[in-house]
Amino acid sequence: MTQNHYEVIIIGGGISGTALFYELGRYTTASSICLLEKYDSLATLNSSGSANSQTLHSGDIETNYTLEKAVKVKQTAKMVERYCLQHAYEDKVIFSHQKMALGVGYEEVDYMKKRYKEFKTLYPHLELYDKKRLAEIEPAVIYDENGKERPDEIVGVGAQGAYTTVDFKALSDTFVENTLKIKEKITDVFFNNEVLQIQKIGSIFHVETTMSQFTADFVVVDAGAHSLFLAHKMGHGLDYGLLPMAGSFYLSTKKILNGKVYMVQNPKLPFAALHGDPDILVSGHTRFGPTALVLPKLERYKPGSYLDFLKTLRLDHNVIKIFAELLGDKDIRDYIVRNFLFEIPYINKRLFVQDARKIVPSLTEVDIRYAKGFGGIRPQILDKKNQKLMLGEASIDTGEGIIFNMTPSPGATSCLGNAVRDVKVICDHLSLDFDEAGFEHDLVEQEGEKNGH
Numbered sequence: 254m255t256q257n258h259y260e261v262i263i264i265g266g267g268i269s270g271t272a273l274f275y276e277l278g279r280y281t282t283a284s285s286i287c288l289l290e291k292y293d294s295l296a297t298l299n300s301s302g303s304a305n306s307q308t309l310h311s312g313d314i315e316t317n318y319t320l321e322k323a324v325k326v327k328q329t330a331k332m333v334e335r336y337c338l339q340h341a342y343e344d345k346v347i348f349s350h351q352k353m354a355l356g357v358g359y360e361e362v363d364y365m366k367k368r369y370k371e372f373k374t375l376y377p378h379l380e381l382y383d384k385k386r387l388a389e390i391e392p393a394v395i396y397d398e399n400g401k402e403r404p405d406e407i408v409g410v411g412a413q414g415a416y417t418t419v420d421f422k423a424l425s426d427t428f429v430e431n432t433l434k435i436k437e438k439i440t441d442v443f444f445n446n447e448v449l450q451i452q453k454i455g456s457i458f459h460v461e462t463t464m465s466q467f468t469a470d471f472v473v474v475d476a477g478a479h480s481l482f483l484a485h486k487m488g489h490g491l492d493y494g495l496l497p498m499a500g501s502f503y504l505s506t507k508k509i510l511n512g513k514v515y516m517v518q519n520p521k522l523p524f525a526a527l528h529g530d531p532d533i534l535v536s537g538h539t540r541f542g543p544t545a546l547v548l549p550k551l552e553r554y555k556p557g558s559y560l561d562f563l564k565t566l567r568l569d570h571n572v573i574k575i576f577a578e579l580l581g582d583k584d585i586r587d588y589i590v591r592n593f594l595f596e597i598p599y600i601n602k603r604l605f606v607q608d609a610r611k612i613v614p615s616l617t618e619v620d621i622r623y624a625k626g627f628g629g630i631r632p633q634i635l636d637k638k639n640q641k642l643m644l645g646e647a648s649i650d651t652g653e654g655i656i657f658n659m660t661p662s663p664g665a666t667s668c669l670g671n672a673v674r675d676v677k678v679i680c681d682h683l684s685l686d687f688d689e690a691g692f693e694h695d696l697v698e699q700e701g702e703k704n705g706h
């Protein structure tokens with residue numbers, strides 16, 4: 254074994270890579286694990302608190318989730334909650350607020366009432382709020398600028414006192430901190446090590462970074478949009494292209510909402526619906542967003558990555574067909590144009606306020622500002638074989654000892670769930686033991702708790 258040889262190397266120190274680092278350290282017999290991060294600290298891209306919506310997606314108020322998807326998301330959200338409570342991270346990493354999804358107008362109200370009935374079986378804590386109740390718990394969604402009740406028919410479906418909000422950067426830091434405390438194994442983190450090349454020679458992976466050379470028996474690439482970039486370099490995932498969808502936010506000049514207020518989602522769109530909620534990093538001021546905009550780069554607010562975008566898109570007739578189909582749909586076309594306008598100074602605020610007034614009818618342009626430096630990039634996958642934009646996360650398990658993960662929303666919520674999926678593959682491949690009983694005891698929701706939030 255050379256000095257730079259590890260059983261497992263994880264590439265990328267966002268929420269996905271750090272969660273895997275923690276689970277491998279805590280629940281497996283892997284004796285040497287290494288995390289390689291390109292920048293000088295953890296979670297500076299999509300997992301940073303200002304890049305994402307800070308929502309622990311449990312599936313109860315996300316109207317774009319089917320019941321089947323909600324079952325899965327709920328399990329992984331619970332893992333994050335249990336981990337945080339186990340380590341007493343309440344009000345440091347995980348926060349509780351009220352939460353709800355609003356139905357506005359006859360059609361949405363009808364839809365929300367039906368959804369409430371269906372989802373109540375999985376989420377017994379869900380409540381249905383009429384206008385009167387909404388006026389008590391979230392008055393800003395009911396009253397206009399003159400203090401008058403909005404005329405629309407309206408209903409809210411939500412919960413009180415649930416853990417709804419996570420600082421995913423802080424969570425990433427805790428994963429690494431807690432893993433480095435494990436003294437009986439080698440757990441190393443190297444910053445400023447951008448992985449340039451991965452090569453498999455025999456059964457060993459050779460990983461070349463801007464600073465050094467490493468080798469490993471197994472590699473997991475949790476590098477966000479760059480996961481697919483690195484996969485393509487090795488000849489994997491060539492049937493996938495990547496569409497970077499940026500999301501921006503607007504911040505209010507004062508606190509407007511008490512909790513998370515989502516809207517009914519257009520099922521054709523792969524992103525969480527526009528919502529408003531207290532920003533845990535900006536003293537509870539209300540944050541509205543995210544928007545959705547195609548950006549020709551893989552990392553937001555960092556120089557470069559335009560060429561990486563072009564390479565990862567892998568433009569061909571299949572990609573053009575996917576774009577043509579998307580643009581052929583009037584709803585999607587309007588959504589794309591509108592979201593583009595949300596980024597253009599002067600007109601952006603005026604337009605955005607029109608949309609956000611569906612949540613807060615009293616909202617005016619002076620109440621909000623474009624949140625500069627906020628927002629990230631969702632690495633949406635284009636499935637070229639089936640000529641479709643994939644709506645969720647994607648993982649390429651090559652079966653050869655290397656996995657590549659691409660994690661748009663709700664990738665931060667699913668961090669521990671995705672990690673355990675990979676832990677099982679790694680243990681199988683390297684004949685390591687996985688303490689499944691310990692993992693389930695610590696992180697999986699127990700039968701008796703299922704009636705809680």
Ligand SMILES: Cc1cc2nc3c(=O)[nH]c(=O)nc-3n(C[C@H](O)[C@H](O)[C@H](O)COP(=O)(O)OP(=O)(O)OC[C@H]3O[C@@H](n4cnc5c(N)ncnc54)[C@H](O)[C@@H]3O)c2cc1C
Nearest residue numbers: 265267268269291299300305306308448477500664665666
């Ligand atoms: C606008 C927006 C809102 C969102 N809201 C939510 C939400 O409310 N709830 C939720 O659950 N999810 C949300 N998401 C999704 C969530 O943010 C992501 O799924 C999650 O942060 C992905 O984490 P990751 O670790 O996989 O990737 P990233 O956070 O992107 O981390 C990748 C890491 O890999 C490193 N890296 C990249 N290339 C290399 C290389 N070559 N060598 C070494 N290191 C490398 C990067 O520096 C980075 O640290 C949102 C996303 C966006 C954009």
